[in-house]
Amino acid sequence: MTAPKTELTVPGAPASFDVTELAQLPKLGGLFAMGLAGSAGKRPKGAVRLPEVAYQVADVDTTGEAEHLAAYQRLLGEPSSEVLPAGFLHVLAFPLATAVMVRGDFPLPLLGMVHLKNTARVLRPVRLGEALTVRAWAQGARAHRRGVQVDLIAEVLVGRELAYQGVSTYLAKGFTAPDGAAPDGDAPREEWTAPLPTARWKLGSGTGRAYGAVSGDQNPIHTSSLGAKAFGFPRAIAHGMYTAARALAEVGPVRRGDTYEWTVEFFKPVLLPGTVDVAIRYAAEAVSTGTQGFVYEGWRSGKDSRHFRGTVTPL
Structure with missing residues (x-):
């Protein structure tokens, strides 16, 4: 109604x-x-x-x-x-x-x-x-x-x-x-060089199916190589929100606090299987002000090919 x-x-x-x-x-x-x-x-x-x-x-x-x-x-x-x-x-x-x-x-x-x-x-x-x-x-x-x-x-x-x-x-x-x-x-992408990684994720071919099972998002670009090829990808790609949520989890509930802002921006998709290098570090403004806040980035292991970046900021 x-x-x-x-x-x-x-x-x-x-x-x-x-x-x-x-x-x-x-x-x-x-x-x-x-x-x-x-x-x-x-x-x-x-x-x-x-x-x-x-x-x-x-x-x-x-x-x-x-x-x-x-x-x-x-x-x-x-x-x-x-x-x-x-x-x-x-x-x-x-x-x-x-x-x-x-x-x-x-x-x-x-x-x-x-x-x-x-x-x-x-x-x-x-x-x-x-x-x-x-x-x-x-x-x-x-x-x-x-x-x-x-x-x-x-x-x-x-x-x-x-x-x-x-x-x-x-x-x-x-x-x-x-x-x-x-x-x-809609600004042009800035020049970017991969930082030192703090973690390395080895994502298997079933990563999309596993996240699809808990999220309900069974889009074939994430769960099937054939489905992904139909949309122009060489093989299945990871859900963007899987990568962002995994980074949020690695920041952890203690550091992010009870209330927080979480952002993510997506660049190139993560092909499955694949290896993603990740860096999670204090935000520059958090260091200068003595507060807590984190930035995270993920990129193709061994390459300057960025997949995502985001922030986690206690409120």
């Missing part, structure tokens, strides 16, 4: 959206099928206009998520805890954001969307057993040199308190931004 318009909380979002209440969080498998089927009809034809609608699911009971959380923690290297890390909250909310992207009036095709970056904030610890409200919407269509980029916003609330907010930025190639939408984050 459709509720009255409700004001949302993200700075810069339109003043009000129509809020559609769903009975439960959707399953990614069915959403991907819808998205793939609907992508063929979504071609560049004028400026992109996003639907002003948010999806919301109330009373999401996390009591039954213990086994799922444990599997996630084992795979990513998070210590056993009843506190849900930001990567798990992303997994929890991602199907609702995907449901927005497969709407008939969403102008961009799910097929071929490029994941550029993420910013997430944990504003209050979320614990296993708490009842949550999850909501998601799209905003911020703006120019990119190869098309248009858009933000998918996901929020998790405990009661009326905003606990988690995630912004996932995607690129749709060939599309046109609305008039007056200035380019954002």
